[in-house]
Amino acid sequence: MTDSHDSINISQQVPLEMGHKRLDQVAAKLFPDYSRSRIQQWIKDGELTVDGETFRPRDKLVGGETLHINAHLEAQERWEAEDIELDIVFEDDHIIVINKPVGLVVHPGAGTPSGTLLNALLHHYPESATLPRAGIVHRLDKDTSGLMVVARTLAAQTSLAAQLQKRTMGREYYAVCMGVMTGGGTIDEPIGRHPTHRTKMAVAPEGMGKDAVTHYRVEERYVNHTLIRCKLESGRTHQIRVHLSHIGYPLVGDPLYAGRSRLPKGVNVEVLDVLKIFKRQALHAGHLELEHPETGSMVSWEAEIPDDMLELIEVLHEDMKETGANEEEY
Incomplete structure (x- = not known):
């Protein structure tokens, strides 16, 4: 067998x-x-x-x-293998866990025919050509960093896909949003394609869209921003970005859902400089937990917040200290 x-x-x-x-x-x-x-x-x-x-x-x-x-198993993909460096956090004969960098697209598509994670997988793991989507079971947006799991066998891919569907795979994200939150909560709003902007998603009217649930808790508050940690039950396109924008706390740097740059009045120069150069959504998939497809045991990984987000957080933290405002950490 x-x-x-x-x-x-x-x-x-x-x-x-x-x-x-x-x-x-x-x-x-x-x-x-x-x-x-x-x-x-x-x-x-x-x-x-x-x-x-x-x-x-x-x-x-x-x-x-x-x-x-x-x-x-015949090759499933016609994409070219490309020698693109990958940050491998874990691998065995069944799964690969990758810390995806900012700027790396997960799968080839319109406007991005190459240079993606899938192309890299075909190079580093040639046998992945026999799997649908080279073993990819979920995605991160191009400018979202962090942990992804990829299957190395059909059995592993089926198991991982089932865990995603049953919402038993644990995925947590760090995010810096605009505005000061008073506390954590849950956003339970369906998400569908935006009715007029086809590149965007949006909270859909009742009875339309797909179910989407995002839990969030406050990690640290700043003068005009909040560092939060989000946990997904579902995995809709742009889910965290759409949900947080919907409740009035869009992500710092989000080009699609933050609207026009809303720089706070009276912000100090150092914070202003960092906000101006932060050109991607401040979102990082920092924790991944799942049932190993072969052993059945629960396994988990952590990925440190990347340097650009760390710099943003440190500047906001220092600004909070300098204002003399009450600082609360959780």
């Missing part, structure tokens, strides 16, 4: 109680590491057999048969 990076060779006997059920339904139960669509394709291609014979997905079983998968 093997599941390598480029082939799968596994068998399972059909329990008698699963008799009189469709082959594709039984196979999905017996091989839960693989998606239903993948299993159906293997059946159609003759790579999933019943007692050595080919069946159709809808054919019913008796019970007691042996299902055997002998599948060769």
Whole structure:
């Protein structure tokens, strides 16, 4: 029984109680590491057999048969491998955890045909070409830094995708927002495509959009800003950026959701200088927790806040001290 990076060779006997059920339904139960669509394709291609014979997905079983998968994984992507440096936090035969830098796009698309994380994965891990999206299961925006997990096998990819769907994967972000928050809270608002600006997302009217839940707590307050920590239940496009803007606390430097630069009145020169040069959203994925696809144990990683955000936080912290205002830390 093997599941390598480029082939799968596994068998399972059909329990008698699963008799009189469709082959594709039984196979999905017996091989839960693989998606239903993948299993159906293997059946159609003759790579999933019943007692050595080919069946159709809808054919019913008796019970007691042996299902055997002998599948060769073909390259899924046509993108080019590129020698792009990656900051690998952890890797084994099943997953890779990457600390993504600011400026790196995750997946090729319109306007970014190359130079992405996917291109880098194809270079450093050539076997990832056999996986959908080279094993990528979730994304970070181009100018958001921090932790991402990538699968190295189909089974791992299925497991990680299921954890994301069930909202059991723990992802926490550090963010610096405009305005002084009085406390933490939860934003439970659906998100959908903006009705007029197609490059933006927005909180959608009731009954529209996809469910999105963001929890946030205050880490430190400043004169005109707040450092918070956000925890996602869902993973919608631009979720933290949209939600915080919606409640009136957009991220510092956010080019899409902060509106026109709203520099506070009377801000000191040092803070002003840092705010002017901070040209990306102040958001960093600092904590990642998940169930390891192979061992089933909970594992977690931390990634330090990058230098540009640290400089911003330090300047805001010093400004708070110099004002003589009451400083609260949590």
